[in-house]
Amino acid sequence: MYKLLLCSRYLRTRYIALASIVSVMLGVATMIVVNSVMAGFSTQMRERIHGILADMVLEVNDTNGAPNPELTMEKIRKVAGKYIESMSPVAEIYAMASFQWHGQIITKPVTLIGIEPDSKAKVGVLKDHLGNYQVQQDGDKVAQPAARSMDQDPNWDLLDKYLKYRKMRVEQHKWMQRKEAPEQDTEMAPAEVAPGPSIADDKTFPFVPEPDELQFTENPFPQGDPFKDDSEPHELTVEEQAAPLPGRLYVGIGVVSFQYENKNDGKLETEVMAVPGDDITIMTVNAGRPPAVVSFNATIVDTFKSGMSEYDANLVFCNLSYLQDIRGMINPSTGERSFSSIHIKLKDYKYADEVVHLLRTSPEIPVGLFSVQTWESKQGPLLAAVSVESAILNVLLFLIIAVAGFGILAIFFMIVVEKTRDIGVLKALGASSAGVQSIFLGYGLALGIVGSGVGMISGLVFVWNINWIESWLTWLTGHKVFDQRIYYFPTIPTSIEPLMVFWVAFGAMSIAVLASILPARRAAQMNPVQCLRYE
Amino acid sequence: MTGCIKMPQTHLSAIALEKSYRKGKLQVPVLRGVDVQVKKGEFVSIIGQSGSGKSTLLHLLGLLDGPDVGEILLDGQRIDDLPRQDRDRLRNRVFGFIFQFYHLLPELDLLENVLAPLMIRHSVWEYWKRRKEFRDLGRELIAKVGLEHRLTHRPSELSGGEMQRAAIARALVAQPEVLLADEPTGNLDNKSGREIMDLLSSLNEGRQLTIIMVTHDEALARQAHRTVRLAEGRLQVQREAA
Helix, strand or coil: CCCHHHHHHHHHHCCCHHHHHHHHHHHHHHHHHHHHHHHHHHHHHHHHHHHHHHEEEEECCCCCCCCCCCHHHHHHHHHHHHHHHEEEEEEEEEEEEEEEECCCCEEEEEEEEEEEEHHHHHHHHHHEEHHHHEEEECCEEEEEEECCCCCCCCCCCCCHHHHHHHHHHHHHHHHHHHHHHHCCCCCCCCCCCCCCCCCCCCCCCCCCCCCCCCCCCCCCCCCCHHHHHHHHHHHCCHHHHHHCCCCEEEECCCCCCCEECCCCCEEEEEEEEECEEEEEEEEEECCCCCCCEEEEEEEEEEECCCCCCHHHHHHHEEEHHHHEEEEHEEEECCCEEEEEEEEEEEECCCHHHHHHHHHCCCCCCCCEEEEEEEHHHCHHHHHHHHHHHHHHHHHHHHHHHHHHHHHHHHHHHHHHHCCCCHHHHHHHHCCCCHHHHHHHHHHHHHHHHHHHHHHHHHHHCCCCCCCHHHHHHHHHHCCCCCCCHHHHCCCCCCEEEEEHHHHHHHHHHHHHHHHHHHHHHHHHHCHHHHHHHCC | CCCCCCCCCCEEEEEEEEEEEEEEEEEEEEEEEEEEECCCEEEEEECCCCCCCHHHHHHHHHCCCCCCEEEEECCHHHCCCCCHHHHHHHHHEEEEECCCCCCEEEEEECCHHHHHHHHHHCCHHHHHHCHHHHHHHHHHHHCCCHHHHHHCCCHCCCCCHHHHHHHHHHHHHCCCCCEEEEEECCCCCHHHHHHHHHHHHHHHHHHHCCEEEEEEHHHHHCCCCCCEEEECEEEEEECCCE
């Protein structure tokens, strides 16, 4: 009983010991904050990578793909059907995207991915990244509700507002032509339209009905061709002219925009160079031998923002069937289409390794032709780097708490010396050595509990208010603490894992107890006579 | 060990006690063969010069330290070679200590200080169950030493005499058989010292408490039944008091 009483009294009266646990407290708080932010970054990043890649990817080793995705999917179902929820065929190829902005042609290397949006949306979180599904926010207010609701499957249809926008551009263009007609030659390329006031200024209208222009179209596949009315181009109505092209794109936001700092207020602004409804030119190679360059114009249906800058600046999604047409990924005799990979969503991701094993060892899926990987192994180096970083940081921070432990050790020795007489008295009154030892161990534990408890609470409060603290620090120092251009998140992402919090608190507590063992043993071994002799 | 024993029987005795302390390489003998017998209910004073070994003798009798040679008997039973836990229990139950410098625990208030031996004796659960009974006992003893108005004061708020009276209450709360007092009035003015001595005498008479008191003051020693004189680690004369 005296142990408890003395522990609580020491806790309330020895402020020097409380000072020693401030370092434990800070260590715990720092660890919780750092871990939460790192976990936030890492989970967000994983989510984004995962969302684009799907649980597992079966890739064709040949860039030109393998024929018949349906048959391959059938085989996969046969091998590991019970684990698989859905699949989506994909064709991937390197390409260049080019468009005009302020009279300048901008060309960027991209990865062109042919997808079927409805099945792709089932294997990943495509909808979460498409602009039409996002609510436009202005601060906290909803500036514009989402154009599409989340229960609609994504497709390649252009929204009405973008159709209207196209019509407006066509009318503008016609007006310009009429205006310039008397002096200008009719062969003036529409791509040379003077830049207008709009930010999205790319206006190449290759479908504008001028016979000379149409010769440049390199679409080798006439099906679904918008140029079928070549013969009577001048009779096209505005609606027909404004009709979107058969090639449809979801463009990564980083491909068609860039960010810059406003010189006046230092705010980060985004300059969009092409918006949905605009057409851009895509150049890639066909599947022939040797590969020949193919180029086509396609209409942007939507923009795509995953938050992974690597993806957003590189990926352009295209309608799969059109890409297959353009690249000649069709067997002319059988009409079989080719694919370059199949994205697979599993019913439960924990069976991923099993499914990989099944597919790799199955004779149905020849190893030389296909490679099977989970999204994690595909992004292995990146994820490994993040986890190594987090592990090292944890070790370092835990060392800080260990240093705090030595502080406790020193202060405890001091307290034991200061309490020498009291220890002697307790022993004279019949307290056992173990009892005296447990006073100091208990005291260490109590300090550990207080330190890690307060540290835990302050750490959690810090994490919950981290964005507020960040903006306050920015205001205080005039420096941008968290630059969203670098990190690609508008706010600092955090994720609190209860287990992590528990281990950090528990570790700090055990360090406090460990640090008090030596002083406590010393107290226990004291000879009561020696303790009482000197005043 | 707390059995009822007839009055004149020897209660606590020391046989051929020797004790020396080591100071670096030097062996300093403090006790060189001391025999003492104390009867039940006797008030014995041990008198001697500083460094004569009287405090050491008291510590050995109270099991705070072990002798190098010799035995300590309680009711005829050797106790100095008992296992450590048993010695701890004896210190808690049989012996009550009073020190020259009171040695109250500064973190606890008066009542808690007085109850400390009971807290040490009982587990948390037991103590909690009987806390009312213990508190009443503590209050009763504090009232007996005349400190009932100081119940919740810290030792630092008490005078020397009050602290010593609190220390006596603490020694009594465990209902000991033997009270060991090490210069209980050494640090007090005459008036307070007399009060303490009166208290000890009344306890000795009222409760038949065996008291062994160490002092260097001849006048105080005379208040005891018997005086044992120590000089250079040896017993000199045993003199019956009036």
